[in-house]
Structure formats: C-alpha cells, structure tokens
Amino acid sequence: MIERYQRAEMKKIWSDKSKFDAYLKVELAASYAWQQLGLFDLDTYEKISNANYKLKDILDIEKQTKHDVVAFTKAVSNSLGEEKKYFHYGLTSTDVVDSAHGVLLKKANKLIKKDMKALMEVLKEKAYLYKDTPIMGRTHGMHAEVTSFGLKFALWYEDFKRLYQGFVEASKLVEASKFSGAVGNYAANNPEIEKIASKKLGLTPAYISTQTLQRDRHAKYVLQIAIIGSQLEKMAVEIRHLSRSEVHEVSEFFDINQKGSSAMPHKKNPISSENITGLSRILRGYTIPALENIALWHERDISHSSVERIILVDSTTLIDYMLNRYTNTLSKLIVYENKMLENINLSYGANYAQHVLNLLIDKGFDRTYAYDIIQKLAYQAMNEQISFKELILSHQEINQAIKIDELNPIFNPKQYLKHTDYIFNKIFN
Numbered sequence: 001m002i003e004r005y006q007r008a009e010m011k012k013i014w015s016d017k018s019k020f021d022a023y024l025k026v027e028l029a030a031s032y033a034w035q036q037l038g039l040f041d042l043d044t045y046e047k048i049s050n051a052n053y054k055l056k057d058i059l060d061i062e063k064q065t066k067h068d069v070v071a072f073t074k075a076v077s078n079s080l081g082e083e084k085k086y087f088h089y090g091l092t093s094t095d096v097v098d099s100a101h102g103v104l105l106k107k108a109n110k111l112i113k114k115d116m117k118a119l120m121e122v123l124k125e126k127a128y129l130y131k132d133t134p135i136m137g138r139t140h141g142m143h144a145e146v147t148s149f150g151l152k153f154a155l156w157y158e159d160f161k162r163l164y165q166g167f168v169e170a171s172k173l174v175e176a177s178k179f180s181g182a183v184g185n186y187a188a189n190n191p192e193i194e195k196i197a198s199k200k201l202g203l204t205p206a207y208i209s210t211q212t213l214q215r216d217r218h219a220k221y222v223l224q225i226a227i228i229g230s231q232l233e234k235m236a237v238e239i240r241h242l243s244r245s246e247v248h249e250v251s252e253f254f255d256i257n258q259k260g261s262s263a264m265p266h267k268k269n270p271i272s273s274e275n276i277t278g279l280s281r282i283l284r285g286y287t288i289p290a291l292e293n294i295a296l297w298h299e300r301d302i303s304h305s306s307v308e309r310i311i312l313v314d315s316t317t318l319i320d321y322m323l324n325r326y327t328n329t330l331s332k333l334i335v336y337e338n339k340m341l342e343n344i345n346l347s348y349g350a351n352y353a354q355h356v357l358n359l360l361i362d363k364g365f366d367r368t369y370a371y372d373i374i375q376k377l378a379y380q381a382m383n384e385q386i387s388f389k390e391l392i393l394s395h396q397e398i399n400q401a402i403k404i405d406e407l408n409p410i411f412n413p414k415q416y417l418k419h420t421d422y423i424f425n426k427i428f429n
Contacts, residue, residue: 001317010320014313022100033196047083069093090189092182098213099177102203108316109171115323127153134413135340146416170224173217177203183299184210211300215293222290229283236273243270253332272329286311349388350378355410363401
C-alpha cells in the first residue's frame with residue numbers, strides 16, 4: 001500500500017520485521033509444544049527460545065533460495081548452536097506462514113475493531129445532536145417528506161452494529177492456525193503439537209486442513225472488509241449530495257490554509273467523502289482474487305500466496321485509513337440547519353401532500369378522487385411557486401370538509417419527527 005493511505009500502527013503490523021517476528025513466534029510455539037511432549041529437554045528449549053535473526057540476512061539468503069521461509073529458517077539457525085536441528089522440526093512452510101497470518105491479522109483486527117467503535121461513537125453523538133433537526137427526506141433524489149437529520153446518523157449507527165458483528169465473526173475465521181504438516185495429516189509431527197502451539201499463540205486450530213488453511217476463511221474476511229468500505233461509501237455519497245451548492249445543507253470542515261482547486265479560489269470540495277468513495281472501489285476489487293483463492297490444486301498450490309501478500313495487507317491498511325479519516329470528517333462536519341429549513345420550503349408545502357390526502361380520506365373522501373385533487377394542487381404549487389396550503393384552503397370542496405386548525409399541524413415540520421424517539425430507543429437502548 002502506498003504511504004499516502006497508511007497509518008503508522010497498521011504499517012508497523014505489516015512490516016517485514018513484524019512478519020518475520022510472527023514467523024519466529026510461531027516457530028517458538030511449536031518448539032515449546034515439542035518440549036512439552038518430550039522431544040528435547042527444557043534447557044534445549046530455552047536455547048531455542050533465544051533465537052533471533054537479522055532482516056538483512058533473510059533478504060540476502062532469499063535471493064539465493066528464492067524461498068522466504070527457507071531463508072528465514074537459515075537466518076535464524078545462524079543464531080543457534082547444536083539445538084538448531086530442532087528448529088522448524090516437523091513443520092512445513094505453510095504451518096508457519098498461515099499461523100503467522102493468524103498472529104498478524106489478530107493484531108490488525110484489534111485495530112480495525114477499535115476504529116469501528118470510534119466511528120460508532122461519533123455517529124451516536126451526531127444522531128442525538130440532530131435528533132430534532134428537520135431535513136427534507138429525498139427519494140429518487142426528489143423531495144419526499146420531512147425527516148430528522150439525526151435519523152441519518154442513527155441509521156448508519158445501526159448499520160455499523162451489524163457490520164461490527166460481521167467483522168468479529170470474519171475475524172475469528174482468520175485468527176486461525178494449523179500445524180498439520182505437508183498434506184494436513186500430521187504425518188511428520190503430532191496433533192498435540194497443533195493444540196499446544198495454537199493455545200500458546202492465542203489462535204484457533206483448524207479441525208482439518210491440507211497444507212494450507214482453507215481460503216474461504218480469508219475470502220469471507222476480505223468480503224466483510226469490502227462491505228464495511230461500501231458502507232462508508234454509502235455515507236460519503238450522502239454527504240456529497242448534501243454538500244452540493246444547490247443543496248448546501250452540510251459541508252466538510254475546510255482548514256484555513258486548505259485549497260479546493262488550483263484554478264478556482266472559491267471552491268470547497270467534499271474531498272474526504274470523494275476519497276472514501278474511490279477507496280471503497282479498491283476494496284471491492286480485492287474480493288474477486290480472494291474468492292478465486294479458494295480453489296487450490298490438490299493439497300496446495302502457491303497461486304494464492306502472491307495474491308495474499310497484496311490483498312490482506314492492503315485491505316486491512318485501507319479500511320483502517322478509511323475508518324479513521326471518515327470518523328474525523330464526520331466529527332468536524334459543518335451543518336446548516338437554516339438551509340435545511342429553507343430547502344424544505346422549496347416545495348411550497350407540496351411535500352405535505354400525503355398527509356392532506358389522509359385527512360381527506362378520514363373525512364370520507366374516496367381515496368382515488370382525493371388523490372387526483374391533491375396531485376393537481378401539489379403540481380400547481382410547485383409549477384407556479386405558490387403556497388400549497390393556500391391552494392388547499394381556497395379549494396371549495398376541500399374547504400367545506402376540513403378546518404384550518406386541522407390543517408396547520410400537517411404543515412409543521414416538527415410534526416414529522418414525532419416518532420423519532422421511538423426509533424432511537426430501538427437502536428440505542
């Protein structure tokens with residue numbers, strides 16, 4: 001991942017040093033298990049546990065071996081004495097690599113879950129802050145009925161409750177280990193090695209594997225990250241629409257020294273929201289290779305390896321960046337409540353048509369007949385830019401059926417927020 005979209009903590013997790021540290025941690029967990037089963041004594045294990053490596057040695061050796069795990073074991077063995085014969089004992093490369101992935105992904109997952117919780121806190125805060133703020137609800141991009149601006153954030157919060165649970169479940173699948181050897185049947189070691197080593201690593205051993213963990217685990221994980229990214233895009237697209245000059249109900253915070261355009265000094269663009277939209281496309285792009293990694297030849301081939309060197313690193317790095325960036329964007333979001341009220345009035349009251357229709361039905365009007373009357377008056381109000389309410393009151397047949405004090409509440413935007421507390425109680429309690 002390019003540095004522009006990396007945060008330091010996630011970058012550190014996926015560094016070469018961190019990767020080989022995870023390899024060593026897996027190897028030492030296996031050595032501990034062998035010592036527990038009596039292959040060698042405690043003194044030998046303590047010598048093995050002091051193993052170390054030089055990153056440069058691994059990189060230099062790999063140029064010759066063309067195999068990073070072999071280069072790793074050789075470099076580590078250089079720090080050991082006679083006990084090195086037991087290092088990597090009974091293991092195949094993927095025992096180390098897949099289990100190390102579990103170690104690294106567990107660290108990445110902890111960070112991503114923290115990111116999601118931080119965003120949810122901002123969504124909850126904004127939901128309550130704007131719970132009683134009327135805004136025009138739009139369907140098909142057109143004025144529909146008044147709603148609560150806070151409900152947008154409440155909706156996104158509820159979305160993230162599902163997404164968080166989904167991510168927790170997907171995380172468990174990849175926080176996994178295997179020490180079952182070259183074809184998954186423990187022929188060169190012992191099932192107890194897997195149990196003991198996995199427990200020491202804090203990972204869940206697979207019930208069954210080939211030389212690899214099965215890649216449906218990682219596919220579901222990458223898919224879940226892509227879904228989180230798509231949710232962020234959903235939010236970003238809404239903010240972008242509300243930021244348009246013709247709408248101008250919100251805007252992203254714009255720093256005093258920030259520039260919106262190299263040519264147009266007046267521009268304030270929703271660049272953070274646009275950035276999230278673009279990066280979500282990248283995340284979805286990783287899902288196809290992740291799905292195609294599921295089918296490997298026989299007990300294993302290496303076609304998934306090159307893919308995962310990219311997609312596991314990049315997807316976790318990007319979602320960490322995106323969650324943090326958009327948490328900051330929403331926390332500083334500028335909201336123009338007066339403009340929201342102004343935009344509500346752009347329909348000249350025609351947006352209240354459904355409730356006038358219902359009132360007429362309650363008064364005994366045939367629904368189809370009343371609908372036709374109301375539709376005609378609503379269109380007239382918008383086309384001629386005159387008050388829909390005044391047209392209703394001046395309509396002789398309607399005027400005879402209803403009273404002004406029955407009509408007034410319908411044209412009060414706050415009336416449309418009367419069930420907001422009910423929805424909030426379902427989400428936040």
